[in-house]
Amino acid sequence: MPKIDYKHSAQQLQKIGLKVTPARLTLLSVLQTHRQPQTISDIKKQLKKTRIDLVTIYRNVELFAKIGIVKKALIRDNEAFYEYNSTHHHHLVCQSCGRIEDFEGCNTRNLIEKALKQSQYFNSIKEHSLELFGLCKTCAS
Numbered sequence: 524m525p526k527i528d529y530k531h532s533a534q535q536l537q538k539i540g541l542k543v544t545p546a547r548l549t550l551l552s553v554l555q556t557h558r559q560p561q562t563i564s565d566i567k568k569q570l571k572k573t574r575i576d577l578v579t580i581y582r583n584v585e586l587f588a589k590i591g592i593v594k595k596a597l598i599r600d601n602e603a604f605y606e607y608n609s610t611h612h613h614h615l616v617c618q619s620c621g622r623i624e625d626f627e628g629c630n631t632r633n634l635i636e637k638a639l640k641q642s643q644y645f646n647s648i649k650e651h652s653l654e655l656f657g658l659c660k661t662c663a664s
């Protein structure tokens with residue numbers, strides 16, 4: 524596992540007014556160092572050596588998502604994935620093995636305009652998430 528920057532994580536928690544607890548620090552550090560979308564059980568696996576239980580993990584990553592330091596996405600099977608919210612990006616997802624890859628370069632402006640034009644009930648879009656599904660090179664060959 525990469526080196527964890529506890530100091531940076533603590534500063535982040537304080538900045539948003541959250542009490543710094545060991546569990547929160549550890550969780551945030553795991554999300555910061557492992558920059559791939561992870562499920563609660565992925566996160567749990569990385570915390571095997573700690574006493575942090577599933578409920579604590581779930582509650583805190585949901586809290587992080589609510590305040591925006593973590594992004595939540597429903598990538599497959601309606602399972603929630605969480606990742607540290609750094610730069611705006613989207614995901615390519617392999618439908619066979621579940622591999623997830625980031626891609627940058629967001630081109631949703633036209634799509635949003637179209638959606639709003641068609642919409643009866645909405646007049647603004649605040650955020651979006653976008654996942655593209657296909658086969659990775661390993662699974663395709």
Ligand SMILES: [Zn+2]
Nearest residue numbers: 617620659662
């Ligand atoms: Zn694959």
Ligand SMILES: [Zn+2]
Nearest residue numbers: 559560606625
């Ligand atoms: Zn990502």
Ligand SMILES: [Zn+2]
Nearest residue numbers: 611629630631
């Ligand atoms: Zn985007």
